Amino acid sequence: MSIFSKEQAEKEHDKRQDEFQEKDLDKLQEEEEKIKSKFQNKGKLSRYFDDVQILFSLVRDYSNGSYREIPWNIIASIGGALLYVLSPIDLIPDFIPVIGYLDDAAVIAFCLNLIEKDLAAYKVWKDSSIS
Numbered sequence: 001m002s003i004f005s006k007e008q009a010e011k012e013h014d015k016r017q018d019e020f021q022e023k024d025l026d027k028l029q030e031e032e033e034k035i036k037s038k039f040q041n042k043g044k045l046s047r048y049f050d051d052v053q054i055l056f057s058l059v060r061d062y063s064n065g066s067y068r069e070i071p072w073n074i075i076a077s078i079g080g081a082l083l084y085v086l087s088p089i090d091l092i093p094d095f096i097p098v099i100g101y102l103d104d105a106a107v108i109a110f111c112l113n114l115i116e117k118d119l120a121a122y123k124v125w126k127d128s129s130i131s
Contacts, residue, residue, distance in 0.1 A: 009106035013114075016080030016107075017073070025063050028079050032056050035086050044105040045085075051112055055082060058122050067125060074118045081111035 028035075036056070039049040055078050061067035062075050085104045112119070 004103045004106045006106070006110070009103070009110040012084060012103070013077070013081055013107050013110050016084045017077045018080075020076040020079040020083070022072075024079055024083070025059065025075075028059060028082060029056075029063065031083070031086055035082050038085050038101075038104070043101055045101045045108070048105065048108050048112070051108070052082070054119065054123065054126075057126065058119070061122075061126070066129075067122065069125065070118050070122065074115050077111050077115055081107050 036049070036052060039045045039052050058067065058070070059075065059078060059082075062070060084107045
């Protein structure tokens with residue numbers, strides 16, 4: 001991803017995370033289908049579709065109060081990254097063929113890497129609550 005560096009992904013992610021507020025949880029959930037559709041059959045983004053599914057599950061469980069074993073900054077990290085994907089104002093416009101989604105993929109990858117332990121703990125909780 002030489003067009004969009006790890007440092008750029010981190011900078012964009014951090015900016016979106018800092019701006020994300022609790023009131024944005026509703027907007028995020030309202031836009032869930034639009035955001036998910038960006039991950040379906042979109043080159044580099046499609047590899048993150050399953051991850052996005054679990055991220056939305058985590059956000060829903062946090063929002064409805066059934067899972068609060070996670071710090072707010074992790075929720076803000078997820079919310080900021082997912083809303084970045086939806087934003088028409090990102091560093092590489094999505095309409096540019098082939099490379100238009102590279103920045104979105106980089107921001108999501110950075111977020112997933114950042115929250116890896118918290119996401120693993122959530123998956124264990126989710127699996128045990130379904131059983």
